[in-house]
Amino acid sequence: xxxxxxxxxxxxxxxxxxxxxxxxxxxxxxxxxxxxxxxxxxxxxxxxxxxxxxxxxxxxxxxxxxxxxxxxxxxxxxxxxxxxxxxxxxxxxxxxxxxxxxxxxxxxxxxxxxxxxxxxxxxxxxxxxxxxxxxxxxxxxxx
Amino acid sequence: xxxxxxxxxxxxxxxxxxxxxxxxxxxxxxxxxxxxxxxxxxxxxxxxxxxxxxxxxxxxxxxxxxxxxxxxxxxxxxxxxxxxxxxxxxxxxxxxxxxxxxxxxxxxxxxxxxxxxxxxxxxxxxxxxxxxxxxxxxxxxxxxxxxxxxxxxxxxxxxxxxxxxxxxxxxxxxxxxxxxxxxxxxxx
Numbered sequence: 307x308x309x310x311x312x313x314x315x316x317x318x319x320x321x322x323x324x325x326x327x328x329x330x331x332x333x334x335x336x337x338x339x340x341x342x343x344x345x346x347x348x349x350x351x352x353x354x355x356x357x358x359x360x361x362x363x364x365x366x367x368x369x370x371x372x373x374x375x376x377x378x379x380x381x382x383x384x385x386x387x388x389x390x391x392x393x394x395x396x397x398x399x400x401x402x403x404x405x406x407x408x409x410x411x412x413x414x415x416x417x418x419x420x421x422x423x424x425x426x427x428x429x430x431x432x433x434x435x436x437x438x439x440x441x442x443x444x445x446x447x448x449x
Numbered sequence: 450x451x452x453x454x455x456x457x458x459x460x461x462x463x464x465x466x467x468x469x470x471x472x473x474x475x476x477x478x479x480x481x482x483x484x485x486x487x488x489x490x491x492x493x494x495x496x497x498x499x500x501x502x503x504x505x506x507x508x509x510x511x512x513x514x515x516x517x518x519x520x521x522x523x524x525x526x527x528x529x530x531x532x533x534x535x536x537x538x539x540x541x542x543x544x545x546x547x548x549x550x551x552x553x554x555x556x557x558x559x560x561x562x563x564x565x566x567x568x569x570x571x572x573x574x575x576x577x578x579x580x581x582x583x584x585x586x587x588x589x590x591x592x593x594x595x596x597x598x599x600x601x602x603x604x605x606x607x608x609x610x611x612x613x614x615x616x617x618x619x620x621x622x623x624x625x626x627x628x629x630x631x632x633x634x635x636x637x
Contacts, residue, residue: 352594352595353594353595365559366594366595369585369589370589373589392492393492393493394492394493394589394590394591394592395492395592395594396490396491396492396592430462433459
């Protein structure tokens with residue numbers, strides 16, 4: 307029994323990584339609470355840039371959480387709330403950056419570098435396959 | 450020995466890869482030193498300032514609104530008694546308050562009026578007027594996320610410039626004053 311309780315505790319602790327800053331916000335339903343948690347986890351706390359609005363204990367985050375909560379009560383959609391935030395704090399507040407001229411490098415830089423790398427590898431492999439196999443295999447590549 | 454020497458270009462590939470990496474690192478280092486990663490451009494530039502109507506710190510019965518400020522350009526400087534960087538900025542404001550050529554309005558952000566009055570009493574008051582936003586609700590519309598922040602608002606109520614962080618003589622000379630002068634000349 308004790309072992310079971312310990313296991314249960316350990317099990318529940320693995321989920322406490324998702325611990326969030328707790329405000330006593332009176333949600334209408336559990337679904338709304340989950341929606342709130344999901345939305346605020348996608349938003350950057352501007353003053354503590356490496357934390358989400360959900361996780362941060364900064365006053366700024368508390369106030370914006372309150373604001374988001376109230377807008378939810380008014381029946382606003384996630385999209386409308388994000389739009390409201392972006393109009394004030396720029397798209398920087400979104401963790402998921404939209405595709406825009408300033409984010410082209412972000413979106414396509416990695417695939418571009420990957421393609422270049424793949425091209426280099428293919429060229430090198432083909433070159434290596436061409437000469438007599440014996441020499442290439444014996445010495446190998448030294449890097 | 451190995452036979453890479455036989456291939457004229459093969460032996461330079463590692464060097465080239467290394468050079469590219471070094472280039473990335475150098476650019477990254479230089480970029481980080483000249484750019485503040487916490488700088489976020491405000492989407493409110495060249496847009497109408499949000500409507501506000503806030504009480505004066507020294508005469509709480511009176512208030513200042515966006516409408517009452519129309520017709521003149523002014524600087525809105527967000528500060529608070531709890532804000533350390535504001536104390537750093539403070540001597541600069543004292544020195545420049547009469548040199549800007551336009552009113553410098555203090556915006557007391559999420560602060561108790563008594564604390565703000567004590568802070569201004571202790572350091573000196575650089576502002577022509579101070580308005581208080583104790584709840585910080587109006588500041589949300591301005592996109593304030595840290596003090597100090599400074600807004601340049603023109604006679605039509607349009608935000609022309611925003612500076613996040615302490616104003617310094619260098620920032621004023623390079624970025625702020627030229628914009629004020631342009632407004633005063635009746636330009637855009």
